Amino acid sequence: MRALTLVTGFLTTSSFAGATSAHDQAPSRQALFVETDQGPNNTVISYTRGTDGTISYVATYPTGGAGAAAAGSAADPLASQGGLALVDNGNELIATNPGSNSVSVFAVSGPYLHLVQQVPSGGSFPVSITAHDDLVAVLNSGGTGSLSEYRLRGARLAALSNETRSLSLANTTPPFFLAGAGQVGYSPNGQFLIATTKASTSSYEVFSVGGGGALSTSATVTGAANAVPFAFTFDVQGRVVAAEASNSSVSTYSIGADGALTLVGTVSDAQAALCWISTAQGYFFGSNAGSGDVSSFGETTGGAPTLLNAQAAITHPGSTDSAVSPDGAFLYVESGGSGALDAFAINANGTLTPIETLRNLPTPYEGIAVS
Numbered sequence: 001m002r003a004l005t006l007v008t009g010f011l012t013t014s015s016f017a018g019a020t021s022a023h024d025q026a027p028s029r030q031a032l033f034v035e036t037d038q039g040p041n042n043t044v045i046s047y048t049r050g051t052d053g054t055i056s057y058v059a060t061y062p063t064g065g066a067g068a069a070a071a072g073s074a075a076d077p078l079a080s081q082g083g084l085a086l087v088d089n090g091n092e093l094i095a096t097n098p099g100s101n102s103v104s105v106f107a108v109s110g111p112y113l114h115l116v117q118q119v120p121s122g123g124s125f126p127v128s129i130t131a132h133d134d135l136v137a138v139l140n141s142g143g144t145g146s147l148s149e150y151r152l153r154g155a156r157l158a159a160l161s162n163e164t165r166s167l168s169l170a171n172t173t174p175p176f177f178l179a180g181a182g183q184v185g186y187s188p189n190g191q192f193l194i195a196t197t198k199a200s201t202s203s204y205e206v207f208s209v210g211g212g213g214a215l216s217t218s219a220t221v222t223g224a225a226n227a228v229p230f231a232f233t234f235d236v237q238g239r240v241v242a243a244e245a246s247n248s249s250v251s252t253y254s255i256g257a258d259g260a261l262t263l264v265g266t267v268s269d270a271q272a273a274l275c276w277i278s279t280a281q282g283y284f285f286g287s288n289a290g291s292g293d294v295s296s297f298g299e300t301t302g303g304a305p306t307l308l309n310a311q312a313a314i315t316h317p318g319s320t321d322s323a324v325s326p327d328g329a330f331l332y333v334e335s336g337g338s339g340a341l342d343a344f345a346i347n348a349n350g351t352l353t354p355i356e357t358l359r360n361l362p363t364p365y366e367g368i369a370v371s
Contacts, residue, residue, distance in 0.1 A: 029110045029371070030048065030049035030050075030051075030110075030325070030371060031046060031047060031048055031049060031058075031108075031110055031111035031370070031371045032046070032047045032048075032049055032055050032111075032323075032332060032368070032369070032370050032371075033045065033046050033047075033084060033086075033093055033113075033368070033369045033370075034084070034334065034341065034361065034365060034367060034368050035063075035067075035078075035083055035084045035095055035096070035365065035366065035367030035368075036060075036067060036361075036362045036365050037067035037068065037069065037077040037078060037083075037098070037362075037364070037365055037366055037367065038067045038362050038365070039066065039067055039099070040066045040067075040099065041062055041066070041067075042062070042063045042065050042066055042067035042095070042097050042099065042100075042104075043060050043061060043062050043063060044060070044061045044063060044084065044093070044095055044106070044113065045057070045059075045060050045061075045361070046058045046059050046060075046061065046111040046112070046113060047111060048110070048111045049325070049330075049370070049371075052355070053325070053329065053330040053343050053344075053345055053355045053356070054343065054355060054356050055332075055341075055343065055356070055358065058111040058112070059111075059112070059113075061106065061113045061115065062115070063095045063097055063104035063115070063118070064097075064104055064115060064118045065095075065097025065099065065100040065102045065103075065104055065118055066097055066098075066099030066100040067097065067098065067099050068098040068099035068125065068174055069174065069364070070098075070125070070127075070141070070174050070175050070176065070177035070180060071172060071174050071175065071176045071177060072176055072177045072178070073177035073364070074318060074337055074364065075289050075317070075318025075319075075320055075335070075336040075337030075338075075364050075366075076177065076275070076289065076318075076320045076321075076336055076337075076364065076366050077098075077336065077364050077365065077366050078096065078098060078127045078128075078366045078367060079127065079141070079175070079177035079178075079180060079182070079198075079366075080127035080128045080139070080141065080180075080181070080182050080183055080231075080321075080366075081128060081182065081183040081230070081231035081232075081275075081276050081277075081321055082127075082128040082129055082130060082139075082183050082184065082185070082231075082321075083095075083096045083127055083128060083129070083321070083366055083367035084096070084129070084367035084368060084369045085129040085130065085131065085369055086108070086369045086370075086371055087129075087131035087136060087152060088131070088134075088152055088155075090108060090326075090371045091107070091108055091155070092105055092106060092107060092108060092116075092152065092155050093105075093106040093108050093113060093369060094106075094129045094131075094136065094157075095367065096121070096126040096127055096128070096129060096138070096367065097118070097121075097126065098125045098126055098127060098141075098142075098174070101120060101121050101123070101124050101125065101126065101140075101142075102118050102119060102120055102121055102126070103118070103119060103121050103126055103129065103138055103157070104117070104118045105117040105118070105119070105155060105156065105157055107155050108371070116155045116156060117155070117156050117157060119150075119157050119159070120159075121138050121140055121148065122138060122140060122146060122147075122148025122159065122164045123138075123140025123142065123143070123145070123146035123147075123148065123164070124140055124141075124142030124143050124173045125140055125141045125142030125143075125173055125174055125175055125180070126138050126139065126140050126141070127139055127140070127141045127180070127181065127182075128141075128181070128182070128183045128184045128185075129184070130184050130185045130186050130193075131152070131186070132186035132190040132209075133190065134151055134152045134153065135149060135150070135151060135152075135186070135190070135209075135213045136149070136150045136151070136152050136157060137149050137150070137184050137186065137193055138150070138184070139181050139183065139184035139195055140181070141171070141175045141180030141181045141182075142171065142172070142173035142174060142175050142180070143169070143171060143172070143173050143175075144166050144167060144168055144169050144170075144171070145166065145167035145168070145169040145171065145175075145180065145181045145195075145197070145200070146164055146165060146166050146167060147164070147165055147167070147184050147193065147195055147207075148160075148163065148164040148165075149163040149164075149193075149213050149215065151213065160212075160213055163213060163214065163215050165207060165215055165218075165219070167181055167195060167197060167200075167205055167219075169181065169197060169200040169201070170200060171200060178198055178199045178228060179198060179199045179200045180198060180200070181195055181196060181197055181198065181200075182195075182196040182197070182198045182229065182230040182231055182275075183195070183196050183230070183231045183232060185232060185233075185234075186209070187234070187238060187255060188234050188238045189238060190209060191208065191209055192206050192207065192208060192209060192255060192259050193206070193207045193208075193209055193215060194206050194207075194232070194240065195219075196224075196229040196230060196231065196232065196242070197229070198228050198229065198230055198245075199227065199228050201221070201223075202223060202224045202227045202228060202229060202246075203221050203222060203223050203224060203229070204221070204222045204224065204229060204240070204242075204253070204261055205219035205220075205221050206219055206220045206221075206222070206255070206259035206260070206261065207219050207220075207259070208220075208258075208259055216259075219259070220258055220259035220260050222253070222260055222261040224242070224244055224251070225244065225249070225251045225263050225266045226244035226246050226247050226249045226251065226266060226268075227244065227245075227246035227247075228244060228245040228246045229242055229243075229244050229245075229251075230242075230243050230244065230245045230274075230275040230276070231243045231275060231276050231277050232277065233277050233278060233279045233284065234279075235252065235279070235282075235299060235303065236282065237303060238255065239252050239253060239254050239255070239264060239303050240252065240253040240254075240255065240261060241277065241279065241284055241299075241305065242277070243274050243275055243276060243277040243286050244266070244274075245273050245274060245275045247268050248268050248269050248270065248271045248272060248273060248274035248286075248288060248290075248295075249266050249267060249268040249269075249274065250266070250267060250269070250274070250277065250284060250286060250297050250305045250307075251263060251264075251265070251266035251267075251305065252264040252265055252266075252299065252303050252304060252305050254303070264302065264303045264304050265300070265302075265303070265304025265305055266305065267297070267304075267305045267306060267307050268307075269286065269288065269295035269297075269307055269310045270310055271288040271290070271291040271293060271295055271310055271311070272288055272289070272290025272291040273288055273289040273290035273291070274286040274287070274288045274295065275287065275288075275289055275320070276289075276320060276321050276322055277322075278322045278323060278324045278331060279324065280324040280328035280329075280331065280346050281328045281346060281348070281350065282298070282299070282350075283296055283297065283298055283308070283346070283350035284296070284297040284298070284299075284305070285297075285312065285322065285324075285331055285352070287315070287319045287320055287321070287322050287333055287334075288319060289318055289319055289320060289337070292314065292315050292316055292317045292318065292319050292335070292338075293310075293311045293312075293313060293314050293315055293319065294311075294312050294313040294315060294319065294322075294331075294333055294344075294352065295307065295308075295309065295310050295311065295312055296308040296309045296312035296350050296351070296352070298350065308350055309350075309351070312350075312351065312352050313333075313342070313344055313352040313354065315333050315335050315340070315342050316335035316337070316338035316340045316342070316357075317335065317337050317338050318335050318336055318337015318338050318364065319333055319334070319335045319337075319342075320333075320334045320335065320336040320337075320364075320366050321333075321334050321336075321366055321367060321368050322334065322368065323368045323369060323370040324346070324370065325370050326370070326371065328346060329345065329346055330343060330344065330345060330346060330355070330370075331343075331344045331346055331352060332344075332368060332370060334365065334366060334368055336363070336364035336365050336366045337363065337364055338363065339359060339360055339361040339362060339363035339364075339365070340357055340358065340359050340361065341357070341358040341361060342354065342356075342357050343355040343356040343357070343358075
């Protein structure tokens with residue numbers, strides 16, 4: 001077993017409803033990680049996941065960097081999706097450190113972490129991470145906003161020369177939570193790198209990705225169907241499925257050869273502040289921070305989104321980022337405004353069954369990854 005770096009005394013198993021110590025049962029390879037984003041000592045909390053979807057506290061690991069909160073945020077200090085990411089088939093975990101403009105790389109062994117590296121994020125206030133093969137991109141939300149590419153080799157990141165691009169936003173550092181960048185993601189085929197700009201320009205900035213990870217000099221910019229595009233995922237056809245917060249909508253877009261997005265359809269759940277979105281089994285689940293619930297969506301055969309249930313699950317005030325288990329069986333939803341984490345079973349018809357709620361996490365917190 002590799003040496004472990006962990007914090008003791010910060011959080012204990014008794015802090016969590018229903019949690020048990022890792023010493024009470026043999027931990028599985030399945031795990032869940034959340035990021036705390038607290039002050040000068042950012043940390044990652046790890047849990048094991050049982051076959052029934054329940055989770056048990058293991059340890060709290062310092063990232064070596066600092067957390068921070070976006071200006072004006074209440075439930076979502078990062079104001080983003082993807083602030084914590086498992087990469088390289090789950091062998092490494094990368095955490096953003098917005099307070100120190102860096103990212104931390106951990107080697108992963110089940111629920112156990114070993115801090116390998118901390119590197120500059122290439123900008124200010126990093127909030128989102130994505131990977132495709134051995135390429136990793138980090139989104140910085142502060143100031144003009146930027147994204148930077150890295151290559152992952154042997155659990156270490158090496159910045160790619162000349163592969164940082166500005167998003168040309170007009171923002172502050174820390175960024176105002178509605179006006180910064182929201183998420184970065186590679187398209188499933190790795191040909192494009194996409195970033196959302198939320199209320200700054202309410203658009204999607206799409207860079208083409210060439211050989212060796214070379215990014216196009218400038219982005220192809222497409223305005224969102226609804227204001228404040230926040231987060232996105234992809235459907236099985238590679239279309240963008242996006243959460244647009246202004247009127248709590250989900251919109252789908254096809255990606256053209258030049259990176260331009262073409263709207264396929266859009267639908268609102270009539271809830272409040274749908275900002276985060278996850279997918280499993282052909283369904284999509286949006287977290288509504290303002291109404292403290294999760295909405296479920298499907299798609300027509302042509303790819304237009306359809307609302308299935310405006311309140312597929314009730315969470316807690318300030319519901320934020322979410323993640324789905326790799327087998328598509330379980331959905332985990334953070335409620336950063338309440339210091340809670342909710343677990344749900346995803347049924348074959350897309351309905352959600354509550355499993356467990358953990359409480360007494362730091363308030364607020366944001367960032368989640370599941371193996």
